[in-house]
Amino acid sequence: MSSPLKVLVVSPVPSHPPVQGNSARILAFGGELKRRGVEADFLYYGMEGLSKEQAEVMIGFWHRFYFVRSQPLQRPAFARSWGIDDWCADQLCDMVKTLTTTHRYQAIIVNYVWMSKVLVGIDGPLKIIDTHDVFGNRHLTAEQQGLEPRWFFTTTAEECKGYARADIVVGIQESESAEIRRRHSGKVLTVGHPVEPAFLTRPWKPNPSFTFGYLGSGNPWNVRSVLAVDAALARDRVARWLLAGTITRQRLLLQSHPFLLGVVDRVESFYDAVECVLNPMLGGTGLKIKTIEAIAFGKPVIGTRDAFEGLRVEHPLHRLESIDAMIEAMKSYTASGALREELVVSSRELYVRYMAEVANGYDTLVGLIRAHETKAVNAPPQKSTRALPSGGRRSTRGAPSPAASAVGD
Known part of the structure; x- marks a missing residue:
């Protein structure tokens, strides 16, 4: 029997309570991964805060739960929009690298393209972005409809820079996946939103x-x-x-x-x-x-x-x-x-x-993660070109305790 797949899910939004659409999406995504035998860890970059009650529920739901306190936003990189990395702190990127080294995940799933900076410098796991929405020129769309732009918005060029960091870009509906394909040459997959009947x-x-x-x-x-x-x-x-x-x-x-x-x-x-x-x-x-x-x-x-x-x-x-x-x-x-x-x-x-289409999307995604792992396992070992000092040992920095990370900082 094959060992379970290990996946790290990174998000600036908590999975609990699922009282708004993005939290509901993250919770449902995690549930579908678990249903297919995946051990899913969750790293929450606390842009919406964290209560003790929230932490307890998320510790119970996810295989492991980690928390990084969000950092204050700095000035936007551009005069009229955010840069793709403006909301993603270096502290979060460092934590992803530490957890990846420690747990050797088969995949990293990042929620939102503007969190894609955490994928930079990561080798080994399949790198996936769950987009939730299209953010390129979102401010222009809002202005055309007489609304003040809110939350994150950027240019299409910046958004494409984020897409390029992933092996798979996930659209939540086919029309958005088609839009992403027009601007991104990599693999794009539609994975809808499951809800229990x-x-x-x-x-x-x-x-x-x-x-x-x-x-x-x-x-x-x-x-x-x-x-x-x-x-x-x-x-x-x-x-x-x-x-x-x-x-x-x-x-x-x-x-x-x-x-x-x-x-x-x-x-x-x-x-x-x-x-x-x-x-x-x-x-x-x-x-x-x-x-x-x-x-x-x-x-x-x-x-x-x-x-x-x-x-x-x-x-x-x-x-x-x-x-x-x-x-x-x-x-x-x-x-x-x-x-x-x-x-x-x-x-x-x-x-x-709709649920039949959604189930097929999750089956395909998990199948791609498993295929990536199989390919990695069967690949011939690469010779190291870097010698260790005599008697030396490679060391890895241990990941923080999940429970401590959940309520700390």
Whole structure:
């Protein structure tokens, strides 16, 4: 029996709690690796802080957990955008090298291209970037949509420099993988986002309190989309709706007066409270993980074309072109029991189709890691050209204790 593959996952975002899309992605990615027999260590570069409770949960989930305190950001490398390495500290790169020497990983998976500097100078493991999104010219996209650029954004040239450091670049949806392929000559693989079928594994709660609901973070695209649907519902009230997630921290002036559930510790509390999930996304980039989560809970979903980007949809209410069209769809939904049943079935069928594609992506990725390891094992040994002093021994710097790294610094 072959020994398990050993992989190091590096991230500037924690895997727990999975209350926003990127954390949910990292947690799900780790779960799929473990499901395929991989021993996955997690190195968290603490850009979002770390509580004792978080550390304890992550220590329990990952094979080993390490923590490096994030460093203050310096001035951007460019006048209008960040350089690809501006957010990646040397301390993190040093820790990756130490852990790689100690544990001899078969692969290193780096979350976000702007963390790719940790791959520089690493030999041996298969080097993988899970992109999450496309960041080249992201600021220009935001400005075109009348939004102030937030978080990380860079030029396409800088982003390509990051891609070039990896053996495999992972796109979260096929349209982004295609965009990466147009700018990068290396191997690109689409690996989607898995979510457990909650509608099969947990009890169904009848008679939810609200007909419609929205759960999301406070990023600019979400804020703009919620304000648009709120204004439309203030003019044309369809039914009571609920708003939840970190977007409620934005203190938005909402004219339709939705019920504010706030930030939820468990997403189940949101899905149990609503009958139909709304996603009025206007623009934005990346896979809409909240859409996938909603269909995994078996909920009917009404959304714009942008809300379902990356999914092969069939139902008209999964590809609406405007907020006005969403309002009309909500009216039709409340008026027709047949449409409500039809949308439930269509959302669940979409989930099944998508999860089959996702499983194939993870199988392919782990197969590539295993093939890389097999090739390395079967390669003829290379002769050393560097002599050791008489009686000398090579020494390696030992990695910090996982538990100490989790709560230290």
